Amino acid sequence: MAGGKAPTWQGQRSRPTRLLLLRHGQTPLSVERRYSGRGNPALTDTGVTQARGAAARLGGMPEIAAVVSSPLERARTTAQAVADRLGLGIVVDDGFIEADFGAWEGLTFTEAAERDPELHARWLADTEVPTPGGESFAQVGKRVVEAKNGLLQRFPGQTVVVVSHVTPIKSLLRDALGTGPELLFRLHLDLASLSIAEFFPDGGSVVRLVNDTGHLE
Secondary structure, three states: OOOOOOOOOOOOOOOOEEEEEEEOOOOHHHHOOEOOOOOOOOOOHHHHHHHHHHHHHHOOOOOEEEEEEOOOHHHHHHHHHHHHHHOOOEEEOHHHOOOOOHHHOOOEHHHHHHHOHHHHHHHHHOOOOOOOOOOOHHHHHHHHHHHHHHHHHHOOOOEEEEEEOHHHHHHHHHHHHOOOOHHHHHOOOOOOOEEEEEEOOOOOEEEEEEEEOHHHO
C-alpha cells in the first residue's frame, strides 16, 4: 500500500505489544481440583515436564523481550524453565498473582459450596462478590489490567511472556476481547496452556490464540 504500512483488519498501523499468556504447570492441588490461590504448592513431576514443554516451544521465539511471572512458586518455576531457554531473567510482578480464595483455599468446589452455600452461589453469579476473606473476580480483574498497562508502558511494541494463573489469564483475555463477565465462567484453560493477546497503542486489542496445549503432546 502506498504511503506506509497497510493497516491490520482492526485498522491499526502501529506495532502491538504481544502478551504470550502461559498458565503454570500441574500442582498437587490442581490434580485434586482444589481452589489454589495464594497457597504456594510446588509443581509435580508432571508439572515440571509441562513447563519444559512450554519452554521448548517458546524457546524458539527469539523475539521475546521478557519473561514476567506471578510471584507464586508454581508460576516462577514454569517461568524459569522458559527464561532459561531464552537466556533471560524473570521479572516478578505481583499484579499477576492468582485470586485470593480466602477461607476456600484448598477446598474442592463441592466442599466450598457446602461450607458457604449462599455465598458460593452469589460468588458464581456476581463478579463483585468476594470469597470469605479473599478477593472478588472484579478485584482481580482491576489489578490484572493495571499490571498489563504497566507492561504496555515498559515493553511497547514487544513480545512478552506472562506466566500466571487461571483467573488472571481469563481476566486479560476478557479485557482484550471487551466481553462481559460470563467469559470467566465459560472459558476453560488447561494447565501449561498458551494464549496470545495483542494490545495496540491506540487502545485496540485482539486475541490470537486461546488454550493451546500443542507443546504438551
